[in-house]
Amino acid sequence: MRRFEGKVVAVTGGASGIGEATARRCGAEGARVAIADRDGERGEWVAVDLQGQGVEALFVPAQMEREEAAADFVRRTVDRFGRLDVLVNNAGIRLYQTVVEASAESWDTILAVNVKGYAFCAKAAIPVMGQNGGGSIVNVASIRAVTAGGNMTQYDTSKAAVAGLTRGLAMDHAMEGIRVNAVCPGPIFTRFHENRAREAGKTPDEFKKTFAGGVMLQRPGTPEEVAACILFLASDDASFVTGTCLFVDGGITAASSTP
Numbered sequence: 001m002r003r004f005e006g007k008v009v010a011v012t013g014g015a016s017g018i019g020e021a022t023a024r025r026c027g028a029e030g031a032r033v034a035i036a037d038r039d040g041e042r043g044e045w046v047a048v049d050l051q052g053q054g055v056e057a058l059f060v061p062a063q064m065e066r067e068e069a070a071a072d073f074v075r076r077t078v079d080r081f082g083r084l085d086v087l088v089n090n091a092g093i094r095l096y097q098t099v100v101e102a103s104a105e106s107w108d109t110i111l112a113v114n115v116k117g118y119a120f121c122a123k124a125a126i127p128v129m130g131q132n133g134g135g136s137i138v139n140v141a142s143i144r145a146v147t148a149g150g151n152m153t154q155y156d157t158s159k160a161a162v163a164g165l166t167r168g169l170a171m172d173h174a175m176e177g178i179r180v181n182a183v184c185p186g187p188i189f190t191r192f193h194e195n196r197a198r199e200a201g202k203t204p205d206e207f208k209k210t211f212a213g214g215v216m217l218q219r220p221g222t223p224e225e226v227a228a229c230i231l232f233l234a235s236d237d238a239s240f241v242t243g244t245c246l247f248v249d250g251g252i253t254a255a256s257s258t259p
């Protein structure tokens with residue numbers, strides 16, 4: 001399947017995890033791919049690796065919470081590839097603390113990266129997509145948009161805001177031919193969790209058992225499984241889908257924890 005032949009896809013946070021898997025799958029399906037990430041070394045490595053596989057790829061080092069960086073990312077993508085068809089807003093951070101422990105600065109940080117960064121990128125991308133007659137934006141939210149994680153209220157709040165941002169953008173830009181959707185991943189095992197397992201003195205398999213607690217399918221998901229759903233929403237297969245959130249969570253949100 002090569003649904004993105006001739007298309008240009010921009011992915012934020014594309015240096016690892018879900019963003020990297022999305023960039024790789026888009027490349028495999030024919031897209032030219034631009035990646036932005038604050039991790040310059042790994043982002044460059046992913047772009048070079050994609051190029052080695054015959055994919056036209058660009059890496060732009062960027063802190064996505066800065067409006068100028070978001071605008072620069074979109075500008076450099078269009079300078080290089082001449083258009084932009086798909087934006088995947090994915091760069092996100094997690095903070096583990098209660099509201100009582102949280103500082104004003106930590107609120108600013110998480111909302112800047114997880115919410116404003118997505119909005120800034122959309123702001124830069126929408127006029128360019130409009131010039132091509134349309135496009136598609138996929139925001140990576142989380143099951144935390146509708147459920148509480150525990151000790152993560154700032155993250156939960158930011159992801160609920162992403163769901164709201166998704167609906168608002170979808171409404172405001174439908175007439176320009178731009179569809180805007182979100183994926184809400186459940187527990188997805190990435191390098192970040194490998195590190196957390198190591199820090200907790202657990203093997204990856206031990207960590208996965210706890211991490212996947214409550215998942216109907218009895219395991220965490222993979223970045224590739226989320227990427228598959230992002231590509232569906234980004235592609236013409238989802239041509240009548242906009243303003244929605246697709247849960248990619250092994251059933252954890254639908255499951256009731258009470259007997």
Ligand SMILES: NC(=O)c1ccc[n+]([C@@H]2O[C@H](COP(=O)([O-])OP(=O)(O)OC[C@H]3O[C@@H](n4cnc5c(N)ncnc54)[C@H](O)[C@@H]3O)[C@@H](O)[C@H]2O)c1
Nearest residue numbers: 013015016017018037038063064090091092142185187188
């Ligand atoms: N892994 C999960 O279980 C899970 C579940 C639900 C939602 N998510 C969401 O998926 C998205 C990707 O997460 P992941 O699990 O793949 O994590 P990850 O840490 O593997 O990847 C995130 C990438 O974003 C980059 N990044 C972070 N802040 C940035 C910034 N300010 N500017 C530029 N780049 C930045 C990081 O360098 C990293 O490469 C996030 O929005 C996260 O909230 C993840």
